[in-house]
Amino acid sequence: MSRTTRKLLLPGAIIMIVAALVLAAPILPLPDVREMDVTNRFAGPSAAHWLGQDGFGRDVLARLIWGGRASLFIAVGSALAAAFAGTVLGLLGGYFRGVVEFLTVRASEVVLCLPPLLLALLVVTILGAGTWPLILALTILYTPNYARVIYAATLQIRALDFVTAQRAMGTHPLTILWRTILPNVTPPLLVQMSLVVASAMVIESGLSFLGLGVVPPTPSWGLMIRAARGAMEVSPLLLVWPSLALAGTILTFNLLCDRLQSVLDPRHVPAGGALWLRRSSRRFGAGNAVNENRAANSPLLEIRDLAIAVEAGRDPLELVHDVSITLKSGETLALVGESGSGKTLTSLALMGLLPDTLGVSGGQIMYAPRQGGAIELAQLDEDGFRKLRGAEISMVFQDAAAALNPVLRIGEQVAEAIRARSDLQGVALHSRIVELLRHVGIPDPENRLAAYPHELSGGQRQRAMIAVAIANNPRLLIADEPTTALDPTIQAQILQLFQQLKQDTPEMGLIFVTHDLAVVSEIADRVVVMYAGEVVEEGPVAEVFARPRHPYTAALVASVPEGGAERLMAIPGTVPQPHAMPPGCRFAPRCTDMRPACSARVPEANIPAEDRMTRCIRWKEVT
Numbered sequence: 001m002s003r004t005t006r007k008l009l010l011p012g013a014i015i016m017i018v019a020a021l022v023l024a025a026p027i028l029p030l031p032d033v034r035e036m037d038v039t040n041r042f043a044g045p046s047a048a049h050w051l052g053q054d055g056f057g058r059d060v061l062a063r064l065i066w067g068g069r070a071s072l073f074i075a076v077g078s079a080l081a082a083a084f085a086g087t088v089l090g091l092l093g094g095y096f097r098g099v100v101e102f103l104t105v106r107a108s109e110v111v112l113c114l115p116p117l118l119l120a121l122l123v124v125t126i127l128g129a130g131t132w133p134l135i136l137a138l139t140i141l142y143t144p145n146y147a148r149v150i151y152a153a154t155l156q157i158r159a160l161d162f163v164t165a166q167r168a169m170g171t172h173p174l175t176i177l178w179r180t181i182l183p184n185v186t187p188p189l190l191v192q193m194s195l196v197v198a199s200a201m202v203i204e205s206g207l208s209f210l211g212l213g214v215v216p217p218t219p220s221w222g223l224m225i226r227a228a229r230g231a232m233e234v235s236p237l238l239l240v241w242p243s244l245a246l247a248g249t250i251l252t253f254n255l256l257c258d259r260l261q262s263v264l265d266p267r268h269v270p271a272g273g274a275l276w277l278r279r280s281s282r283r284f285g286a287g288n289a290v291n292e293n294r295a296a297n298s299p300l301l302e303i304r305d306l307a308i309a310v311e312a313g314r315d316p317l318e319l320v321h322d323v324s325i326t327l328k329s330g331e332t333l334a335l336v337g338e339s340g341s342g343k344t345l346t347s348l349a350l351m352g353l354l355p356d357t358l359g360v361s362g363g364q365i366m367y368a369p370r371q372g373g374a375i376e377l378a379q380l381d382e383d384g385f386r387k388l389r390g391a392e393i394s395m396v397f398q399d400a401a402a403a404l405n406p407v408l409r410i411g412e413q414v415a416e417a418i419r420a421r422s423d424l425q426g427v428a429l430h431s432r433i434v435e436l437l438r439h440v441g442i443p444d445p446e447n448r449l450a451a452y453p454h455e456l457s458g459g460q461r462q463r464a465m466i467a468v469a470i471a472n473n474p475r476l477l478i479a480d481e482p483t484t485a486l487d488p489t490i491q492a493q494i495l496q497l498f499q500q501l502k503q504d505t506p507e508m509g510l511i512f513v514t515h516d517l518a519v520v521s522e523i524a525d526r527v528v529v530m531y532a533g534e535v536v537e538e539g540p541v542a543e544v545f546a547r548p549r550h551p552y553t554a555a556l557v558a559s560v561p562e563g564g565a566e567r568l569m570a571i572p573g574t575v576p577q578p579h580a581m582p583p584g585c586r587f588a589p590r591c592t593d594m595r596p597a598c599s600a601r602v603p604e605a606n607i608p609a610e611d612r613m614t615r616c617i618r619w620k621e622v623t
């Protein structure tokens with residue numbers, strides 16, 4: 001038993017004892033809670049009455065146990081009911097936003113305008129005093145609290161990469177809510193639960209104390225406190241027992257929920273657990289074979305004049321402009337350029353995963369699906385994309401640690417991807433998971449599938465992410481800087497893995513987004529160089545690198561470190577911001593060989609050779 005699990009023992013045992021006592025109340029040899037013995041009013045503890053007798057001579061211990069039954073039933077019942085309702089409202093509102101948010105979270109917040117006790121009084125007055133009206137009142141009262149907490153947590157989590165990665169797999173939104181977001185909002189849910197149980201017990205006691213809760217002669221801790229208050233001077237102990245029971249149970253509940261939170265959260269790392277020491281990696285023994293199939297097939301993807309803009313106001317601000325790219329099946333195309341050049345946005349547009357505030361504002365993206373024909377991705381709605389994601393187009397993200405769901409085991413995440421597209425179950429599903437993990441080079445896959453992402457090394461996480469991405473044999477794989485976050489040896493292994501994938505699935509098209517020209521030369525057939533939201537040069541990798549036809553490509557090539565080079569050439573200045581694009585050629589202000597003509601007009605696409613394109617008017621002079 002781990003140290004964290006041991007921490008659950010004490011509060012768990014106390015709650016179990018309390019629960020067992022109140023549940024077993026009908027079969028325990030307790031005196032009748034209504035049986036009066038007026039001759040022994042306020043009698044102290046005795047062998048027959050361990051905690052003494054109250055103002056009517058009734059047994060205090062029996063009333064305490066039966067009272068706990070009522071109090072706990074109301075508090076836990078209403079906390080659970082409100083947790084269910086509030087979680088559903090918060091998840092839906094936080095994930096879908098817009099009208100759904102208004103109808104769920106915002107609507108429930110109306111309840112918060114009323115003072116809690118007043119609202120409870122209102123419901124109890126309308127429905128009459130008693131256990132069920134009280135549970136209903138408390139459920140209505142606490143639902144918005146849960147809804148707000150879950151809404152805030154959902155908002156945070158839906159923006160994280162692993163949710164985007166799930167969407168990229170084509171997973172249904174309700175599955176994402178249930179399997180991906182809910183486990184991640186469990187910790188705040190538990191904290192809220194402990195607060196609500198405690199608060200519900202206090203309100204129940206208060207209402208019972210006021211005579212609006214549990215109806216006498218049924219005992220409750222609130223009623224016992226109320227009765228004991230009048231007899232405080234005669235028998236102070238009568239006040240002590242129910243108060244102790246109430247305070248003790250509330251504190252234990254808080255402690256239990258607090259500790260449950262850390263035990264149930266797999267990201268919780270016990271102090272001193274040097275996880276990094278357990279990381280292991282293994283050289284993946286793929287050969288250096290080159291894909292023979294390159295560029296031999298029909299176009300898989302044709303992007304024409306793509307523009308992506310911020311959809312704000314009447315004048316949309318273009319972030320990506322006039323991008324045209326063709327990818328044939330079996331081909332690997334590298335998208336390169338400095339940070340902010342539009343590589344990621346272009347890739348996300350292919351998956352329909354652009355951020356909410358951005359949209360495709362022009363151009364076409366024609367994709368040739370497996371069953372034939374062509375699909376215009378720029379016009380596709382979310383439902384259409386969901387059908388394509390995972391099965392046709394899939395994505396590997398840069399940071400696997402962020403893109404994998406931290407609270408789901410690796411095997412489950414791969415299973416999720418498979419289940420999104422097939423009916424595989426049981427042994428067949430398990431074998432497919434093991435096969436996929438083995439295929440991507442995770443050692444000992446039978447055991448590693450039970451690991452959480454944080455228990456894997458960086459390279460293994462990236463491999464697991466790749467397994468998720470290829471689980472349904474996509475025809476187009478987009479890898480957005482999949483090696484940037486890794487150290488050089490692991491980078492090399494992941495590159496080998498991509499090479500191996502290309503060999504194993506020769507018809508799959510691969511778009512590889514990277515800053516690293518060395519990686520491009522190793523993996524890609526063609527390269528597309530982007531600068532400030534535009535494609536400035538395109539062509540076969542070997543030709544473009546050997547003889548760049550755009551000064552930006554030439555500067556990028558010159559900035560790559562090389563053994564014999566005396567010094568590295570840095571490119572002066574930075575990529576211009578989308579709202580401050582220079583006139584004419586966007587690279588002109590940074591170009592060491594700029595001419596007045598460069599800023600005078602926007603350079604058109606020039607074709608220096610078959611299969612090549614450059615956007616420089618002086619391409620003949622560039623070397």
Ligand SMILES: Nc1ncnc2c1ncn2[C@@H]1O[C@H](COP(=O)(O)OP(=O)(O)OP(=O)(O)O)[C@@H](O)[C@H]1O
Nearest residue numbers: 310319337338339340341342343344345346355578
């Ligand atoms: N959600 C957004 N809202 C507004 N502007 C954005 C948004 N996302 C990206 N941009 C802008 O769009 C431009 C292109 O960004 P993009 O992320 O595609 O660049 P990138 O080449 O992929 O860079 P990196 O290599 O750093 O990922 C940048 O100027 C960036 O600031």
